[in-house]
Amino acid sequence: MNDADTRAGDTAVLVPDGERPVPARAGAWSLPGPRRKARREFRPRRRIPGVLLAAVLVAAGIVGCVWAASAALSHPLWNIPYRDFAGPLQSSVHWDDTGTLLVASAVAFVGFLLIVMAVVPGRTRAVPLASGDESLVIGVPRRSLRRSLGWLAADVAGIDKAKVRIGRHSVRVRATTRLRDPAGLRESVQGVVEDRLARLDPLWPVRVKVRLRRKEGGQR
């Protein structure tokens, strides 16, 4: 990260990198505590599958309740006489029928998926940043960081477009230029992105990889 500072002079960042005050850090990189805390905080909550499943259960419970109540009053709402509520199930369907096995496998698979969703921690929704205060957890949502770094890279003079992908420990930038001689351009993009990441101070080290492509038919 240190060489990013020395390179920052020839990049297109509007604010020159000088002796700006950096908030005190607790050397959080070496401490597992803040990292674990941040991971736990930004882990996917599984709220959407949870709420969906709850809604399905509510609907099923209400339908079952109404149906059973109507059957109890000897006026079933649906066209299934309660005397043979099993309808097609009775005596013609067996435990080892293909249909029975298929349905059971499907249900077992759904149950397995639900357990996996509940147990697997999942990728954090935000990239955690170091904080000087242990009661403060900071994170940048992945999507926001991706766009932010993309704008920065695209603002470098000579860069046409830039796309950013954020992995667990890496940031990949794919930039295109129309310049004929893109010498030094890749390095300045790398410098801008590394400088920004250094200012953000993520909780775990992030490597920056830049790929530069030259687009034909540009400025001559």
Next chain:
Amino acid sequence: MTRHTARVSRTGLAIIGLILLLGAGAVLARGLSASTGVMGSPDAPLLTQAQVQYPAANSWVWPVVAAGSFVIALLALWWMAAQSRTRAVRRLPLEPDRRHGTTTLRADAATGALTDELDSDPSIRASDALLHGSATTPGLRLGVTAENRADPGLVRAGIETEALPRLRGALELEKIPTVLRLQFSRAFDRHLT
């Protein structure tokens, strides 16, 4: 708050997944004749004649099914509510000693002052804040959208060393567990120096 709702969601998913897996597993075990001695023969019908006739002969079956379905619906409704609750704090007590009367502060007044202060910073576009948990030891959820050209180190230092200590002072709390979500927006309309 997020951790609490995450636990509620994940626990419910695990319980229901386990029920489905065990039930379907039992059906599969019998269908594939894994253990004929325990489960019964695999080529027997799913429901015997006697089982089909059972609800007709016993009048208690349908009311019990209805009650069971109702309980399931209620539990699922409670689960749904528990997952979508924000547990926001509305009023904060400022006077610990009740004998001298009570003083409360509206939570949105405290968070409003915080977001106003943050928004007055030219490098911050927007901010939102929510106090949640218990009224005596609340947690803070803070969202800040900063200008992309601004220095994130300075933005963060301003929040850490000025805005949050001021809130702690206003609420007379030693510490407020805070989750800050920092986002960036592009500055189209103004330049920062």
